[in-house]
Structure formats: C-alpha cells, structure tokens
Amino acid sequence: MKLFIHRKDLRISDLPALDYMAAGGEPGMHALFLDPFLLRGERYREHSGAGFLRAAGRLERAYEKAGRKLNILYGEPAALLDRVLDARPDIREVIVHEDYTPYANKRDRELREAALARGAAFTALPDLSLAPMRDFHEWTGRQTPYKVFTPFYRQWRAFLAERYTTVYASEVSDLDTVAAPSLPDCGLPAHLKSVMEDRDGQAHEPERRLRSFLNGALSRYAEARDAYAQDGTSRLSASLNRGEISARRLYVAVGELGSIQSESWLRQLAWRDFYLYQSRMDPDYYHYERKFDLSGLDDRHFAAWRDARTGIPVIDAAMTHLNETGWMPNRLRMIAAMFLTKNLRCPFIYGERYFRLKLSDYDNALNRGGWLWASSLGFDAAPYFRIMNPVTQSKKFDPAGDYLRTWLPRASLDAAVPIHEPAPDAIVDLRQSRLDAIAAYKAIIQNAAREPDDD
Numbered sequence: 502m503k504l505f506i507h508r509k510d511l512r513i514s515d516l517p518a519l520d521y522m523a524a525g526g527e528p529g530m531h532a533l534f535l536d537p538f539l540l541r542g543e544r545y546r547e548h549s550g551a552g553f554l555r556a557a558g559r560l561e562r563a564y565e566k567a568g569r570k571l572n573i574l575y576g577e578p579a580a581l582l583d584r585v586l587d588a589r590p591d592i593r594e595v596i597v598h599e600d601y602t603p604y605a606n607k608r609d610r611e612l613r614e615a616a617l618a619r620g621a622a623f624t625a626l627p628d629l630s631l632a633p634m635r636d637f638h639e640w641t642g643r644q645t646p647y648k649v650f651t652p653f654y655r656q657w658r659a660f661l662a663e664r665y666t667t668v669y670a671s672e673v674s675d676l677d678t679v680a681a682p683s684l685p686d687c688g689l690p691a692h693l694k695s696v697m698e699d700r701d702g703q704a705h706e707p708e709r710r711l712r713s714f715l716n717g718a719l720s721r722y723a724e725a726r727d728a729y730a731q732d733g734t735s736r737l738s739a740s741l742n743r744g745e746i747s748a749r750r751l752y753v754a755v756g757e758l759g760s761i762q763s764e765s766w767l768r769q770l771a772w773r774d775f776y777l778y779q780s781r782m783d784p785d786y787y788h789y790e791r792k793f794d795l796s797g798l799d800d801r802h803f804a805a806w807r808d809a810r811t812g813i814p815v816i817d818a819a820m821t822h823l824n825e826t827g828w829m830p831n832r833l834r835m836i837a838a839m840f841l842t843k844n845l846r847c848p849f850i851y852g853e854r855y856f857r858l859k860l861s862d863y864d865n866a867l868n869r870g871g872w873l874w875a876s877s878l879g880f881d882a883a884p885y886f887r888i889m890n891p892v893t894q895s896k897k898f899d900p901a902g903d904y905l906r907t908w909l910p911r912a913s914l915d916a917a918v919p920i921h922e923p924a925p926d927a928i929v930d931l932r933q934s935r936l937d938a939i940a941a942y943k944a945i946i947q948n949a950a951r952e953p954d955d956d
C-alpha cells in the first residue's frame with residue numbers, strides 16, 4: 502500500500518500523486534498531517550493559518566462527497582509517520598509533493614528518514630510551480646541559476662511551449678482509499694477543529710473565480726491590475742498557494758482563450774515561478790539578511806506602520822485593509838513594503854514577519870521575494886535609489902481617492918487636507934526620509950559588495 506500525504510495541494514484532482522498512485526492500482530491511504538509548529542501560538546486565528554485550516558475542512562468534505570477517506574491527523578510530521586508505519590507495516594511507499602522552504606526541507610528530510618528506517622520508499626513529486634523546476638533547469642542547460650527575471654521569463658515561456666503537456670487526469674474518486682489506524686492523541690484539538698469547520702469564511706471556489714476572471718477582468722488586466730480600487734486581478738493567489746487549484750489549470754484555461762491580455766497575466770504567474778525557482782536554487786534566498794549589515798536600520802516606526810498610524814493616507818488605508826481582511830493588492834504591497842524599508846528605514850524582516858501572519862495568501866517564497874525586491878536586497882530587486890513616493894503613487898493609481906475613502910478610518914479624513922496628502926502630524930517627511938534612505942541603502946549595498954563572501 503502507498504501513503505499519500507497532502508500539504509500545499511489541498512484538492513482532489515489534477516495532482517501528480519493521484520496519477521502516480523492510480524498507475525500502481527492498489528488501494529492507498531490519504532492523509533493530511535496538521536503540524537503544531539505551523540499553527541503555533543495564535544497563528545491558527547490569523548488570516549494565513551485560519552485560511553489553511555478552512556481549506557483543510559473543504560478538502561475533507563470534498564473527499565467525503567467523492568465517497569473517499571481523508572485521514573486528518575495532528576502532530577509533528579515525522580513522529581506521526583513513524584506511528585502510522587508502525588501500525589501499518591504494509592505501507593511500502595510514502596508520497597508527497599515537493600516543497601522548498603527551509604522548514605519544508607528539514608521536515609521532508611525527517612520524513613524520508615522515518616520512511617526509509619521502516620523499509621518504505623519516499624517519493625517527492627513536483628507540483629507547486631507551473632514549470633517543474635528540475636526539468637526546467639536541466640532543459641536550459643545552464644550551470645548557474647537565473648538571477649534576472651526577463652531572461653528567465655523568455656526561457657520559461659519557451660520551455661512551456663515545448664514541454665507542457667496537460668493537467669493530471671486522475672480524480673480521487675478513481676482511487677480506493679483506506680482509513681488510517683486509530684492513533685490515540687493524534688486527533689485535532691477543539692480550537693483548531695472549530696476553525697476548520699467554519700464555513701462562514703470567504704467563499705473559495707477557485708474554479709468559479711478563475712472563470713469569472715477570464716471572462717471579465719482579464720480583458721483589461723494590463724491597464725487595470727494596478728488600479729487597486731477596482732477588482733482588476735484574479736484574487737487566486739491564496740487558492741494557488743494552498744493548492745486548491747494548480748498553476749497548470751490556470752495555464753491551460755488562459756491558453757484556451759488566446760487573448761492578447763493573457764500574456765501580461767502569464768507574466769505574473771512567471772513571477773510566482775521565478776520566486777519559487779530562486780527559493781529552490783539560491784542557497785542565500787532565505788538568509789539575505791545575513792549578507793548585509795542592517796545595523797543602521799531600526800524598528801522605531803514599525804508599530805505605527807503596522808497599526809496604520811503613519812499619517813500617510815495610502816499606507817494607513819492599505820494596512821487597515823490588510824489588518825481587517827487579510828488582503829492587500831499587489832501595488833499596495835509594493836508601496837507599503839518600500840515605505841517601511843526605505844522611508845522608515847526598518848529592516849525588511851519585520852514587515853516580512855508581519856505579512857506572514859496577516860496575508861490570507863501568505864507564501865514564504867513569494868512573500869520573501871516581494872520584501873527582497875522592495876528593500877533592494879535580492880536579485881533583480883528595485884534599485885536602492887528608486888524609491889516610490891506613496892503620495893504620487895496614490896494619485897496615479899487611485900486618482901479619485903475611492904480606495905482611501907473605503908479603508909481609511911473616517912476620523913483621519915480631514916477635509917482641510919487634500920485626500921492623498923500626508924497628515925500634518927505624519928511620522929516622517931517624505932522628501933527627507935527618501936534622501937536618508939538612499940544614503941543608508943547605498944552604504945549597506947556597497948559595504949556588502951566589499952565584504953568577502955564567507956558563507
């Protein structure tokens with residue numbers, strides 16, 4: 502028998518693992534291990550943790566509807582696997598989909614060891630990205646990974662045009678599933694169960710959302726994606742990151758349309774693959790902060806940024822939106838991240854950590870990519886001297902101020918101050934803080950270039 506463990510792949514079709522298991526023909530055990538580490542503290546209540554738990558609830562119900570069994574177990578993954586394999590020595594292979602974060606790498610090493618120690622094989626199949634990273638990298642014939650987006654994108658498009666086949670065919674209903682042995686103390690604690698069973702959260706029907714986007718907003722995507730007062734983007738990121746829909750499905754669906762606007766949307770999907778690729782290929786990706794001396798930066802303004810008290814209308818509106826709903830449109834993520842790291846000269850890891858809790862579509866690789874870009878510290882990042890002015894951005898992308906009126910607490914809408922302009926008591930002067938940031942980041946980047954690389 503094979504054991505398939507779900508992670509960031511919370512769906513019942515178009516999964517490499519299902520095709521793989523269907524080819525074997527024998528019944529399988531399907532499980533989702535809920536990991537106390539990832540839901541520690543208050544994380545399970547925050548937008549990112551609660552979103553995952555609700556998606557786990559939807560997955561369980563989808564299995565039930567298909568007449569199949571999903572075994573949800575709570576515990577440290579390698580210890581859980583040990584116990585399952587002890588109770589079912591007939592499990593000869595453990596199957597997962599690849600994941601590339603530092604925590605995932607460590608966890609999967611431990612899972613592999615636990616499986617091999619009991620004589621079971623351990624198989625990890627690619628699923629997260631649209632272009633399977635290993636195949637893509639081999640196909641490019643490069644010795645070193647891409648560090649710049651545009652050449653990556655050109656090759657990525659060519660790879661997909663030549664190699665892309667289709668979504669995976671098997672459905673969970675095509676497979677026989679068996680119940681896990683009963684394991685005392687591995688049931689879900691009540692506080693997590695109640696979030697998992699909560700059906701009141703935002704409706705998540707990624708297939709319907711995809712259709713409505715492709716038939717509607719896609720036609721003006723390139724012009725409207727930054728006009729954040731309108732709903733001009735797909736809002737599929739949370740579903741993609743939890744694996745409720747695959748990037749392959751999006752590629753096929755948009756390809757069927759053949760619209761000229763498809764290219765600019767595909768380009769955004771390529772950014773997702775670019776960051777996943779970096780996170781897998783670049784050994785520094787998850788610790789750039791160690792390569793730079795950030796001691797000249799500090800967190801004195803972090804709380805005001807977090808709590809939407811900066812006095813810069815677009816920043817306070819965006820942070821209120823995030824705090825209340827778990828969502829912030831992409832252009833505003835760029836503006837808010839650049840404002841924190843540059844005008845407020847706060848180390849990017851503070852903002853990165855905050856987004857980790859709050860974003861409903863939180864993903865470690867993509868979030869880090871966004872923060873490295875904004876702070877000019879990653880590959881192909883914003884140049885340190887090009888600092889977005891939040892007031893100019895606000896006027897350009899929300900000229901009528903509709904977004905500000907929706908999200909800014911009423912009290913701060915002072916008729917005496919034009920809507921996009923900083924309040925008289927704003928925490929920084931935009932002009933001076935921009936000049937200070939340029940000097941600070943110039944020094945950070947030049948010093949790092951002079952340091953010998955001893956990693």
Ligand SMILES: Cc1cc2nc3c(=O)[nH]c(=O)nc-3n(C[C@H](O)[C@H](O)[C@H](O)COP(=O)(O)OP(=O)(O)OC[C@H]3O[C@@H](n4cnc5c(N)ncnc54)[C@H](O)[C@@H]3O)c2cc1C
Pocket residue numbers: 726734735736737738739741742766769770771772773774776829830831832834835838856860862863864865867868869870871872875
């Ligand atoms: C500081 C910062 C932090 C971010 N953190 C995250 C995060 O934790 N999780 C996350 O999914 N995205 C993150 N992003 C990227 C981006 O903001 C979101 O992917 C996007 O807003 C999702 O909206 P959408 O689904 O409507 O996208 P669309 O515009 O409809 O694009 C389609 C898909 O392309 C991908 N995509 C779009 N823009 C980007 C981008 N700039 N970088 C990478 N992929 C992109 C997403 O998967 C998205 O769902 C971050 C960006 C910044 C600047």
